[in-house]
Amino acid sequence: MQVKVEPQSSGTAVLRVSGRLDLLSAMTLRQEFTKVVAAGQHRLVVDLSAVDFIDSTGLGSLVSGLKTARMAGGDLRLAGATAQALTILQLTTLDRVLKPYKTTEEALTGY
Amino acid sequence: MPGELGPAIFLSPHYDDVVLSCGGTVAALVAAGCPPLMVTIFGGETPEELVGDFARWKHRRWGYESADAVLAVRRDEDAVAAAILGCRTRWLGYFDAIYRGERYAADGDLFGRLKGVEAGLIPLIADEILSLPEWAAGTTVYVPLAIGGHVDHQITFAAGRLLAARGITVFAYEDCPYAIHSPGGIALRLASLHGQVGPETLVAIEKTLDRRIAAIAAYTTQVPVIFHFTADMPGAIATHARRIGGALGAAERYWPVLETRSTGA
Numbered sequence: 274m275q276v277k278v279e280p281q282s283s284g285t286a287v288l289r290v291s292g293r294l295d296l297l298s299a300m301t302l303r304q305e306f307t308k309v310v311a312a313g314q315h316r317l318v319v320d321l322s323a324v325d326f327i328d329s330t331g332l333g334s335l336v337s338g339l340k341t342a343r344m345a346g347g348d349l350r351l352a353g354a355t356a357q358a359l360t361i362l363q364l365t366t367l368d369r370v371l372k373p374y375k376t377t378e379e380a381l382t383g384y
Numbered sequence: 385m386p387g388e389l390g391p392a393i394f395l396s397p398h399y400d401d402v403v404l405s406c407g408g409t410v411a412a413l414v415a416a417g418c419p420p421l422m423v424t425i426f427g428g429e430t431p432e433e434l435v436g437d438f439a440r441w442k443h444r445r446w447g448y449e450s451a452d453a454v455l456a457v458r459r460d461e462d463a464v465a466a467a468i469l470g471c472r473t474r475w476l477g478y479f480d481a482i483y484r485g486e487r488y489a490a491d492g493d494l495f496g497r498l499k500g501v502e503a504g505l506i507p508l509i510a511d512e513i514l515s516l517p518e519w520a521a522g523t524t525v526y527v528p529l530a531i532g533g534h535v536d537h538q539i540t541f542a543a544g545r546l547l548a549a550r551g552i553t554v555f556a557y558e559d560c561p562y563a564i565h566s567p568g569g570i571a572l573r574l575a576s577l578h579g580q581v582g583p584e585t586l587v588a589i590e591k592t593l594d595r596r597i598a599a600i601a602a603y604t605t606q607v608p609v610i611f612h613f614t615a616d617m618p619g620a621i622a623t624h625a626r627r628i629g630g631a632l633g634a635a636e637r638y639w640p641v642l643e644t645r646s647t648g649a
Contacts, residue, residue, distance in 0.1 A: 295515065296474075328512045329428060333477030336429045340452075364504045365478060366485040370431040 274298035274324075276305045284347065285384055286314035287377050291323035294331030302331075306338035315347025318380040322353030327361055335371060352380040385413065386555045386585045386638040387524035392420035393513065394471075394526040394557075395544065397536035398480065399424050399458040400603045401528060403465045404610070405560045407596030408589025408625070409526075409636050414470035415592065421472045421518045424462065425509055425543075426536050428477035429455060438489045439482040446605050451483065457605055465602040469595060476512060478505065481535050488535060495533045502539060509543040510550075524553045529581070529639060531569045532562030544641050545580060554641040556581055563637075564624045565613045574639075581639035589625060590633035597621055 274292035281287060286309050294302065309317065317338060321327075339349040354362065354373040362368040374380035385392075392413055396402035402410065402422050413420050430451040435443075439451070448454045459475065466473045481488045487499045513525065527544030530537035537559060548554040563570055574581070589596065597618045601607065611617045622634060629635030 296512075297517065328515070329477035329508070330512075331477070333428050336431055336477070339431060340429070360504065361508060364501065364508065365428075366434060366483075366487075367431070367479075369485060370433045 274301060276302060278305065278309055280312075280314055281381065284314050285316040285318070285381065287318045287320055287381070289320040289323065293326045294321075294324050294334065295326065295328040296330040299330045299334035302334040303337045306334075306341050310341050310345050310347070315342050315345035316384050317342050317347065317349045318352055318374075318377050318384070319349065320352050320377050321355065321358050324355065324358060327358045329361070329365070332361060332365060332367060336367070339371065348384075350374055350380040350384070352377040385409065385524075386587060386640070387553050388522075389413075389416055389418055391518075391520045391523040392418065392526065393516070393518065393523055394420055394422045395513070395528070395540050396422055396424045397426055397528060397534065397540045399427060399462045400465070400600070400606050400610075401537070401559065402526070402557075403469065403596070403599045403603070405528065405557045406526060406636055407465075407469060407599045408592040408634065409587045410469045410471050411592035411595040411599075412587065412589060419471050421474060421516070422466060423474045423476060423513065423516070425476050425540055426478045426480045427455075427458075427475035428479050430479055430483045434479060434483040434485070436483075436486070436489065442482055445609060448605075461603045461605065465599040468599040468602060472518070474516065474518075476509075478509070494535055496535070498535050498538050502535070503542075505539055506542045506546055509539065510546040513543070513547065524555065526555050526557050526638070527641065528559045529556035529570075529573055531559040531573045532566065533569075533573070534559075541641075545644065548641040548643050551643065555585075555638040556641050558628075558637040560624070561610055561613075561620070564620055579642070580644055581641055583639070585638050585640070586629060586632055586635040587638065588629065588632040588635050590629075593622060593625060593634040
């Protein structure tokens with residue numbers, strides 16, 4: 274898994290994640306969330322369009338990122354989730370909390 | 385052991401189920417030089433939006449105000465129990481049934497029919513077990529039989545059935561304390577499975593019974609709730625284990641999950 278961080282204006286950042294978001298990579302993403310929020314970007318958009326697989330531990334890293342962002346007064350939005358990602362979000366009911374946006378542009382609108 | 389001595393993964397729907405039901409077997413595997421892995425399936429970190437009235441009531445009953453506080457203490461307890469047994473642990477990220485929206489909003493729902501949409505969780509869990517770093521050829525998997533019918537136990541059993549259908553050796557364990565306080569539930573569950581499991585097999589645990597009881601006691605927030613029917617948890621565990629073991633002394637009970645193709649719970 275790889276993460277590319279793109280800081281936006283006024284405390285917002287897009288994290289473009291690619292590869293598998295699973296037990297082996299979840300910790301890396303958690304650490305990335307911590308670093309980004311510590312750097313002052315607490316409104317996060319996670320672009321999942323290049324993520325080909327997410328398991329439950331990968332989902333856990335997104336929940337962790339959400340909590341980290343909220344503790345700093347921000348939030349976390351998902352964009353570009355693939356069919357596999359949408360399925361696991363719906364099955365676990367996490368889609369009720371992390372409502373998936375179609376694109377990063379849509380997620381950034383009004384953020 | 386019910387299976388051959390070798391790598392083993394015990395699936396625990398919640399943080400205490402394997403220790404409550406199979407702690408003696410886990411400790412015996414450790415003593416035999418094959419420390420197993422204990423995997424908690426529904427152990428994920430939960431966003432507060434998923435904590436509804438029912439979950440809040442559960443939290444108060446356990447003495448906690450938030451899902452984060454519950455998770456922290458449950459993981460601490462699990463780590464202590466695993467250390468007592470000498471095994472390794474992993475916590476997957478699925479949410480406990482009490483946090484899955486309006487699907488299960490009362491105790492009656494938790495011990496009822498699995499909501500249809502949740503069948504989709506079964507292959508996800510099975511695949512996640514197969515992709516664990518600890519997975520090795522010849523691994524034996526242990527799942528709850530789902531005596532008592534808790535939905536998370538049903539899902540975990542169904543994941544075990546799916547693994548068995550893929551040629552993996554799977555055993556279902558006797559869910560304690562359900563089997564202790566409601567022994568009639570065993571026959572009911574077996575009847576409902578229509579031959580999906582084979583004849584019961586026993587594992588002698590007299591030498592590791594004390595370790596199982598000590599590990600159960602590590603779940604300090606749960607013991608008063610789940611052993612509400614007795615003030616003597618160690619006595620209840622030992623009496624049940626020796627009753628089913630008979631001439632073997634204390635024992636734990638398992639059923640082989642058969643290689644059938646259906647994946648229903």
